[in-house]
Amino acid sequence: MAEQHELRDKGLRLTPQRELVLSAVRELGHATPEEVAEKVRATHPGINLSTVYRNLETLENVGLVQHTHLGHGGATYHASEVLTHLHLVCGTCGSVGDAPIDVAANFVQNLADDYGFKTDVSHFAIYGLCAACVK
Amino acid sequence: MAEQHELRDKGLRLTPQRELVLSAVRELGHATPEEVAEKVRATHPGINLSTVYRNLETLENVGLVQHTHLGHGGATYHASEVLTHLHLVCGTCGSVGDAPIDVAANFVQNLADDYGFKTDVSHFAIYGLCAACVK
DNA sequence: CGCTAGTTGCGAAATATTCGCAAGTAGCAG
DNA sequence: CTGCTACTTGCGAATATTTCGCAACTAGCG
Numbered sequence: 001m002a003e004q005h006e007l008r009d010k011g012l013r014l015t016p017q018r019e020l021v022l023s024a025v026r027e028l029g030h031a032t033p034e035e036v037a038e039k040v041r042a043t044h045p046g047i048n049l050s051t052v053y054r055n056l057e058t059l060e061n062v063g064l065v066q067h068t069h070l071g072h073g074g075a076t077y078h079a080s081e082v083l084t085h086l087h088l089v090c091g092t093c094g095s096v097g098d099a100p101i102d103v104a105a106n107f108v109q110n111l112a113d114d115y116g117f118k119t120d121v122s123h124f125a126i127y128g129l130c131a132a133c134v135k
Numbered sequence: 136m137a138e139q140h141e142l143r144d145k146g147l148r149l150t151p152q153r154e155l156v157l158s159a160v161r162e163l164g165h166a167t168p169e170e171v172a173e174k175v176r177a178t179h180p181g182i183n184l185s186t187v188y189r190n191l192e193t194l195e196n197v198g199l200v201q202h203t204h205l206g207h208g209g210a211t212y213h214a215s216e217v218l219t220h221l222h223l224v225c226g227t228c229g230s231v232g233d234a235p236i237d238v239a240a241n242f243v244q245n246l247a248d249d250y251g252f253k254t255d256v257s258h259f260a261i262y263g264l265c266a267a268c269v270k
Numbered sequence: 271c272g273c274t275a276g277t278t279g280c281g282a283a284a285t286a287t288t289c290g291c292a293a294g295t296a297g298c299a300g
Numbered sequence: 301c302t303g304c305t306a307c308t309t310g311c312g313a314a315t316a317t318t319t320c321g322c323a324a325c326t327a328g329c330g
Contacts, residue, residue, distance in 0.1 A: 013276060013327055033318085048279050053318065055277095069204050069259065074317085088252050099250060107242035115234060116266030117223050124204065127258035131251030148296055148307060168287085183310050188287065190308095209286085 010062035020044055021055040025065050026079040030087075030096075036077065070096060070125045086122055090130035097130060145197035155179055156190040160200050161214040165222075171212065205231060205260045221257055225265035232265060 007014050007022070017040070024039040025031065031039070037052040056077055059065045067075040070089055086104060088097040101121060108119045142149050142157070152175070159174040160166065166174070172187040191212055194200045202210040205224055221239060223232040239256045246252045 008328095015277065015327075017278070046279080049317095050280080050319080051278055072204070072210060088246070088250065088254075090252075091255070091258070097250065097252070099246065099252075103245040103249060104242050106245070107239050110238040110241070111223070111234065111261070111263075114238060115223065115232065116269060117225075117232070117234075117261075117263055118269050119223075119261055119263035120226070121261075121263075123226070123262035124259040126246070126252075126254055126256070128246075128252055128254035134251060134253050143297095150296070150308065152309070181310080184286095185288080185311080186309055 006064070010064070012058065012062060016044065017047055017051050018055050018058070020047070021052055022059055022064060022079070025056075025059075025077050026081075030068070030070075030076045030078045032074045032076055066123070068123055068125060087125040088130065089125040089127050090133055091127055092129055092133040095130055095132075096125070099126075141199065145199070147193065147197060151179065152182055152186050153190050153193070155182070156187055157194055157199060157214070160191075160194070160212050161216075165203070165205070165211045165213045167209045167211055169209075201258070203258055203260060222260040223265065224260040224262050225268055226262055227264055227268040230265055230267075231260070234261075 005014050007018060012018065020040045020043065021036060024036045028035060028039060033049075033053055033056055036056065037047065037049050040047050040052060056065065056067075060067065060077075063080060065077050065079055067077045068087060070076045070087055071094075084101055085098040086101060088099055089095075090097070104119075104121045108121055111117045111119050140149050142153060147153065155175045155178065156171060159171045163170060163174060168184070168188055168191055171191065172182065172184050175182050175187060191200065191202075195202060195212075198215060200212050200214055202212045203222060205211045205222055206229075219236055220233040221236060223234055224230075225232070236256060239254075243254045243256055246254050
């Protein structure tokens with residue numbers, strides 16, 4: 001079966017908590033540690049916040065999830081697979097929009113050409129005013 | 136003299152603490168609230184951290200300073216005048232480089248054209264790997 | 271079946287930031 | 301120059317967020 005555990009592959013132990021954290025991140029698309037914990041608790045009530053934090057960190061180390069900074073303070077986690085878009089955060093209404101990563105291709109290229117800087121565009125959100133608030 | 140207090144102009148009271156916070160931000164270029172407090176304390180020891188936070192917030196409201204997200208959690212404040220560059224944060228070595236804002240002009244334009252999103256490029260740092268770490 | 275090391279739970283500790291409240295003072299009017 | 305009022309400050313406590321220590325637990329392996 002192709003179902004060789006990806007967690008095992010990464011050299012991690014396959015614990016129910018760990019799987020739950022990973023699938024919670026995947027289902028939520030993007031979520032704060034607290035939201036992940038909440039989601040996980042829906043099916044496995046006894047889980048501890050510390051465990052969520054530790055697993056998020058662990059999963060990040062092996063590259064299965066990544067975090068982005070959307071707003072003030074709170075980091076937001078994504079499954080790596082879905083990291084194909086930018087986050088457009090509106091400073092006025094607080095909404096978070098998406099944009100395909102290629103609108104930034106040009107920008108990333110500039111940075112690479114002129115500064116040798118290899119940009120990870122999606123790590124930080126793009127801040128500004130959404131179309132609705134511009135009006 | 137042209138020295139009409141800019142703080143007064145904005146409808147704020149001119150308190151020594153407030154002036155100190157503002158000039159600390161200007162001198163430091165970019166700094167966390169804690170660094171600002173430290174700087175301010177050099178000349179005015181009795182100042183309170185809460186006061187720094189409150190003044191930073193107040194100054195931001197009237198547009199004299201702005202904050203940017205450079206790393207995990209801590210906001211970093213700038214005087215508005217110097218906000219003419221992007222921050223290139225290296226995820227590996229932690230260095231913060233600058234780039235003129237126009238390397239992003241194209242990108243900003245794309246976002247405006249396609250999404251009506253008015254981007255404030257400098258609010259969030261650009262994350263990636265600096266030239267040195269790419270190697 | 272039994273071992274060993276990686277994990278979990280839990281509460282405490284470390285940080286970062288915000289708030290309430292009483293005392294202090296800048297700016298304005300008289 | 302004097303007094304008044306509202307905006308500010310200091311300070312400590314309250315929150316929020318994330319990290320740690322430690323003992324108990326268990327996944328994976330022989």
